[in-house]
Amino acid sequence: MTAQGADQPLPLSVDRTSPVPLYFQLAQQLEAAVEQGRLAPGTLLGNEIDLAARLGLSRPTVRQAIQSLVDKGLMVRRRGVGTQVVHRRVRRPPELSSLYDDLEAAGQRPATRVLRLTTEAATAEVAAALGIAEGGEVQVLERLRSAHDEPMALLRNHLPPGLLTPTSEELEATGLYRLMRASGITLHSARQSVGARAAAPGEARALDEEPGAPLLTMERTTYDDTGRVVEFGAHVYRAARYAFEFQLLVRA
Known part of the structure; x- marks a missing residue:
């Protein structure tokens, strides 16, 4: 996923041999990027379709990962804007x-x-x-x-x-x-x-x-x-x- 304004995409990957659900693997990596400041507050996330294609995942899987972070209060979906990183709880x-x-x-x-x-x-x-x-x-x-x-x-x-x-x-x-x-x-x-x-x-x-x-x-x-x-x-x-x-x- 490339954050708007970022020069390089985040280094994301999933392990299909792991028993950990794919959406959860992705959500953990995105959450770590937020907590470590690699996805700064206010950052707009890139296109879910592009991320799904890049990782070989279905769009519902990507959407579920992002929704889990929305539920935690780390991201918010804004109509007409997209998914945006918010400030930490x-x-x-x-x-x-x-x-x-x-x-x-x-x-x-x-x-x-x-x-x-x-x-x-x-x-x-x-x-x-x-x-x-x-x-x-x-x-x-x-x-x-x-x-x-x-x-x-x-x-x-x-x-x-x-x-x-x-x-x-x-x-x-x-x-x-x-x-x-x-x-x-x-x-x-x-x-x-x-x-x-x-x-x-x-x-x-x-x-x-x-x-x-x-x-x-x-x-x-x-x-x-x-x-x-x-x-x-x-x-x-x-x-x-x-x-x-x-x-x-x-x-x-």
């Missing part, structure tokens, strides 16, 4: 960091659009998380976080009264945790839960997914160095573009 370590920081650390360009910035009465769930009375006033921040013009996550944060009053311009220029640190808040620890569910229609539209597509969910209550709750977040992430990583230790 963001892998979030179990640390107290923000999505903005994680995207920058992964070499991606974070961008934010503020969807809602208002105050409202705290629900029972929010009040319990923030340690305030139900119905008390809280600040609500809802944002769409993207990287390289591709939506990644919908973020909803509740802040306790009197903590911080960021503007839309500030929230679109940097991450919430950076704004907190700049205002003198020392983030210390958090309680977090991770799950998954299907995308609701509105979420699907915002994240450029199909309704019912898998989304990762994360709820987090964050504390400063005095033990005060400084935010309660409830976020959803595109499963194809985002993953949580955990290191597990064996208990003696």
Whole structure:
């Protein structure tokens, strides 16, 4: 397969004597090329028919190999454009960091659009998380976080009264945790839960997914160095573009 703009085709081959399916052999080589940077983000792949002829494979076999990488979030099929390599899935370590920081650390360009910035009465769930009375006033921040013009996550944060009053311009220029640190808040620890569910229609539209597509969910209550709750977040992430990583230790 020759990537658009490349001078030499990728060195691809398949072993017909191997018990490993041919499509999987091809998919592994393409995935390695993406991970090693030989197929850079934004690269348009060449013609599937040409690749099939070059390797002596059927077109359905080539299509299955490429589709497996689309399913992993390494490539995307764009109508009128073709199959394109996308940026690697963001892998979030179990640390107290923000999505903005994680995207920058992964070499991606974070961008934010503020969807809602208002105050409202705290629900029972929010009040319990923030340690305030139900119905008390809280600040609500809802944002769409993207990287390289591709939506990644919908973020909803509740802040306790009197903590911080960021503007839309500030929230679109940097991450919430950076704004907190700049205002003198020392983030210390958090309680977090991770799950998954299907995308609701509105979420699907915002994240450029199909309704019912898998989304990762994360709820987090964050504390400063005095033990005060400084935010309660409830976020959803595109499963194809985002993953949580955990290191597990064996208990003696």
